[in-house]
Amino acid sequence: MATTKITGKELRALGYPEGRAIGSAMEVMEAHYKGKSKRQKLELLARVLQTPGLYAKHETLGPVATSLIIKTEHNQAIELNTRRLEYSIYGAEAIEQGAIHQMEIAMKLPVTVAGALMPDAHQGYGLPIGGVLATNNSVIPYGVGVDIGCRMCMTLYDIPASYASHRADELKMLLMEHTRFGNAGFKRPEDDAVLSRREFGEINILKAMKDRAHKQLGTSGGGNHFVEFGVAELLDENNEFGLPIGKYLSVLSHSGSRGLGANIARHYTKLAMDKCKLPGEAKHLAWLDLDTEDGQEYWLAMNLAGDYASACHHQIHQRLAKALGEQPLVMIENHHNFAWKEKDAAGNDIIVHRKGATPAGKGVLGIIPGSMTSPGFIVRGKGEMAAINSASHGAGRLMSRTKAKQTLSKQEVRKHLKKAGIELIGSGLDEAPMVYKDIHKVMAFQQELVDVVGSFTPKVVRMCGDERFAEVD
Known part of the structure; x- marks a missing residue:
């Protein structure tokens, strides 16, 4: 006697997608349609496949239809707009074509409402480094970047600027003893309130990250991350710090959220790309709707990573302040690789992604570094809406x-x-x-975005690795 039981192979031949829809169809047929022939079952399932919406509330076929609807929506590619929105470019002649091309793709996303490209821009993944993108109620994990909340932090001391040159060997020792980079950590990591945040216990992906986050607290990453002694010069007598113009011994650090941020970025980027199907050239710009559980979860995790990065910097500066035997006169801090909830010129809510760009709203202070042999600048934002209240986060790479x-x-x-x-x-x-x-050219391109309040000249620099550059063959 011929069997009436349908198989997954037959359902795939009918056009059913791999996954839950096949299992649901087989379960429903066996539970409710045992008396029908295989041909009748397949004809019925073919009708559900053609118009699943008509069967979504069907007493017995509802689960099959729902599985089909979810799968269809899940796999459906989201088309880019045929025309991109206009956006501002600062220093276009100094920006590689690859970065401009990436920005133009981003300006075609259905969720995009505005954008801008900073003068330090260069090609990255998805959104270019130096790209600023405003979206409607959605967050793009790769629009934030891998090193979530990466930031600059500077402290100024009531110590003569000449200390940086006359006591360079001593400052080298302080950096060697009190800073850690890459995989290196402190034997006794200090604690911080950020490790007590509820997100570590409520978000599944974060539960396994807490111990590693504790071990890396107060350390810096590899790549272009650094801690350096140098000379800060305040140039504006009306500065926000109430300090006299002049030169001060300073510490400047650049680092991010370490393994915590990297793992958050990887997890939610994959999640976004899996749920938000975009054409190949735009796939890294997949977004999460902030009205969804996934979107809200990423937002909480992103903010935790940003606060963790800040805590790392504060510990770096606290250790060095203690070693110097001085309390800093002031601390200046700003960050990039982040998304902010802001308002546009019309007062509408927007989500602003700054990947390798920093906030420069009116009166907002920030630090824009150059290179280890060129100055950086303490800046005050002008609140230029065409730049979405943003400025560069540094000089930007000229060479890969x-x-x-x-x-x-x-x-x-x-x-x-x-x-x-x-x-x-x-x-x-x-x-x-x-x-x-050239940081001076980069700054010239963004004169309408920021005012210069002061400068910073590096003197003793530490980056990842304990070997002195001059001694490496």
Whole structure:
């Protein structure tokens, strides 16, 4: 006697997608339609496949229809707009075409409402580094980036600026003893209130990250992250700090949310790409709707990572302040690789992604670094709406890491550092000063975005690795 039981192979041949819809169809047929022939079952399921919406509330076929609807919506590609929105570019002549191309794709997203490209921009994944993108009630994990909440932090001390040159060897020792990079950590990591945040216990992906986050607290990452002693010069006598204009010994740090941020970014980017199907050229711009559980969960995790990054910087500066035997006169801090809830010019709510760009709303203070042999700047935002209240986060790369390693020599870089009077611990050719754009040109391109309040000149720099650059063959 011929069996009336249908198979997954037959359902796939009918056009059913892999997954829950096939299992649901087989379960429903066996539970409710045992008396029908296989041909009758397949005809019925074919009708459900053609118009699942008509069967969504059907007493017995509802589960099959619902599975089909979910699967269809899940796999349906979201089309980009045929025309991109206009956006502002600052310093277009200094920006590579790849970054501009990425920005133009981002401006075609259905959720995009505005955008801008900063003068330090260069090509990245999804949104270019230096890209600012405003969206409607949605967050793009790769629009934020992998190193969530990466930031600059500066402290100024009531110590003569000459200390940085006359006591360079002592400052080197302080950096070696009180900072850690890459996989290195402190034997006894300090605690911080951020580790008691409820998100570590309520969000599944974060539960397993807390111990590692504790071990890495107060440390810096690899790549272009650094901690350095230098000289800050306040140029505006009406500065917000109430300090006299002049030069101060300073500490400047650049780092992010370490393994915590990286794992959050990977998890939610995959989730977004799985649920938000975009054309290949735009796939890294997949978003999460903030009205969904996934969107809200990422938002909480992102903010936790940003606060964790800030806590790392505060511990770095506290350790060095204690070693110096001084309390800082002031701390300045700003961050990038983040998304903010803001208002546009019309008062509408927007989500502003700044990937390698920093907030520059009216009166907002920030730090824009150059390279290890060029100055950085303390800036005050002008609140330029065409730039979505943003500015660059640094000089920006002129040369990729691969190209730097292929074209630069260690002798050439050593000579460059010696001429600039820079003492360097760690680093490599991919972070040589000449791989970065001219910070003075970058600043000239954004005069309408920020006012310069002060400058910072590096003197003793530590990056990932404990070997002195000048001693590496």
